[in-house]
Amino acid sequence: MATKINKQLHILVTTRDQLEAIGSMSGIPSRIYVDYHLLLDEIPKSLQELSQNTDIFAALPFMMRDEKMLHGTADIRSIWESGKSFLGGFLVRNMEELAYLSLNEDDFFDGKIICDYGLYMWNHGAANMFFTETGADEGCIPYELNRHEIGELLSNAEGTFSTCLYGYIPMMVSAGCVKKTTNNCSGKMGMNVSAYETITDRKNNSMKVLTDCRQCLNIIYNSVPLSLHKQAESLSREKKIAAFRVDLTIEKGQDAKRILTFWEDVLGGRDVEVPYKDYTTGHYKRGVE
Numbered sequence: 001m002a003t004k005i006n007k008q009l010h011i012l013v014t015t016r017d018q019l020e021a022i023g024s025m026s027g028i029p030s031r032i033y034v035d036y037h038l039l040l041d042e043i044p045k046s047l048q049e050l051s052q053n054t055d056i057f058a059a060l061p062f063m064m065r066d067e068k069m070l071h072g073t074a075d076i077r078s079i080w081e082s083g084k085s086f087l088g089g090f091l092v093r094n095m096e097e098l099a100y101l102s103l104n105e106d107d108f109f110d111g112k113i114i115c116d117y118g119l120y121m122w123n124h125g126a127a128n129m130f131f132t133e134t135g136a137d138e139g140c141i142p143y144e145l146n147r148h149e150i151g152e153l154l155s156n157a158e159g160t161f162s163t164c165l166y167g168y169i170p171m172m173v174s175a176g177c178v179k180k181t182t183n184n185c186s187g188k189m190g191m192n193v194s195a196y197e198t199i200t201d202r203k204n205n206s207m208k209v210l211t212d213c214r215q216c217l218n219i220i221y222n223s224v225p226l227s228l229h230k231q232a233e234s235l236s237r238e239k240k241i242a243a244f245r246v247d248l249t250i251e252k253g254q255d256a257k258r259i260l261t262f263w264e265d266v267l268g269g270r271d272v273e274v275p276y277k278d279y280t281t282g283h284y285k286r287g288v289e
Contacts, residue, residue, distance in 0.1 A: 004269035005236045008243035010162055011260065012059055012091075017253035019044055024257045025264055030243060031055040033091050037214065039079045040192045051086035057114060058083065059091040061215045062173045064100070069190035070216060073100055080109055089137070091116050102134045112137040117164060120144075124156035131159040138162065140245065143169055143226070144288045147234070154240040161240055165228045166263060167247025168221040169282065171207070177218050178209055188213040196250060208250045221249060227279035229266045 008030035013019045014037070022032065023046070032054055038044060039058055047056055058079050064072035076097065080087065089111030092098045101113050117140040121127035130136045141150055141163040154161065178197060179185055186193065193213040198206050205223040212219070228235070235241060246263050248256050258275040265272040 003233055005232055005244075005267045007236055007241065007267065008162075009263070009267060010243045010245040012167070012245065012247040013038075013256075014059075014249050016044060018248040018251060018256045019046060021248075021253055021256035021260055022050070025260050027264065028053045031057060031088075033057050033059040033245075035059050036061055036075065036079060037192055037194055037212075039083055040075065040214070043083060047083075048086055055088045056083075056086050057088050057091050057112070059116075060093055060097050061212065061217065062093045062118070062170065062219060063175065063215050063217045064094060064096045065175075065215055065217075070214075071190070072096070072215065075214070076100065077108060080111070084111070088112055089114065093118055095119065098130075098134055098136065102136075115139045117142050118170075121153065121157070121161075122149075124153055124158075127153060127157040127159060131157075138242075140164065141241075144283050146283055146285060147231070150235070151238070154238050157240065159240075160242050162243040162245050163235060163241055164226065164245045164247055165232055165235075165266075166225060166259065167245075168208070168225050168249045169280075170219045171222050172218075172220040174218045174220070175216060177211060177216060179211055186211070186213060189216050190214065210249075222280065224278040224280050225276060226282045227274070227276070228281060228284060229263075229274065231281065231284055232266055 010031040011022060011029045012033035014035040034056060036058055066072050090101060091114045093116045101109055113136050115130055115136045120142050121130060121139045127139055130139060138160045141161055191213050195211050197209045197211060199209055200206055207223045208221045210219040251259060262272060262275050
C-alpha cells in the first residue's frame with residue numbers, strides 16, 4: 001500500500017477544457033496556474049469562483065517580445081490590471097519577464113513572482129541569487145537535475161520550491177515558426193491565437209508543436225510525458241519542496257480529468273493504474289553532463 005503524500009498540489013492549465021476538468025476533482029488544488037492566453041480576452045468566470053478557495057497565478061509565455069505587433073510587457077500589465085482582484089501573481093518563464101516584474105518601475109505590480117523550471121536554479125548559489133536579488137518568491141526545480149542534485153540543491157538553498165511530477169516537457173522554444181518557414185503562416189501574428197501542429201522526428205516519434213501567434217513562437221514538446229508517480233514518495237521527504245505540480249498542455253478535456261484523478265490518487269496513497277501507456281522519468285536518475 002502506497003503512503004499518503006502530504007504536499008500541496010499545483011496544477012497548470014492551458015485550455016478552458018482543462019480548467020473545467022479541475023471541477024471534476026474530489027478536492028481543490030492549492031494553486032492553479034492559468035496560461036496567459038486565457039486571460040487576454042474574456043476571462044473565464046470560473047476563475048473568480050475558484051479564487052475563493054485556491055490561489056490563481058498567471059503563467060506567462062516562454063518568450064516575451066516587444067516588437068512590431070508583439071506586445072509582451074503590455075500583455076503582462078493588461079493581465080495584472082484586469083485580473084488582480086483574483087490573481088496572486090505570475091509564473092515567469094524567462095529573465096526578461098523576471099526583470100520587468102522585479103524592477104516594477106512604476107509600481108503597478110504587487111503580487112508574487114514564481115520562477116519556472118526554465119530559470120535555472122541549478123545549485124543553491126543560483127537559487128539564492130534569484131531569491132535575494134530579483135525578489136522571486138518561489139522556484140520550480142529544473143527538469144535537468146537528478147535525484148542526488150535535487151537533494152544537494154535543497155539542502156543548501158534558502159527558498160521554497162515546487163517540482164513538476166507530470167507534464168510534456170518543452171524540447172525547444174523557438175521564434176522560428178514551423179508554419180512560417182513552410183510558407184503556411186496563419187497571418188495572425190500578434191493575435192490571441194494558438195494551435196498544435198504535429199512533426200515527426202528521425203525515430204518516427206510524433207511530437208506536438210504549439211504555434212503561439214500572440215508572441216510568434218513555437219514550443220516543441222516531447223513525444224511522451226514526464227511522470228514521476230513512482231518517485232513521488234521519495235521526493236515528498238524533501239521538506240523544502242512545498243508542492244508537487246501537474247502541467248496540462250496537449251490533453252483534451254476527458255484525458256485531463258483522468259490525469260487529475262490519477263494524481264489525486266497518487267498523492268492520496270492509493271494504488272491505481274497509470275492512465276497513459278508511455279512516459280519518461282526524464283533526468284531523475286541520470287541527470288545531464
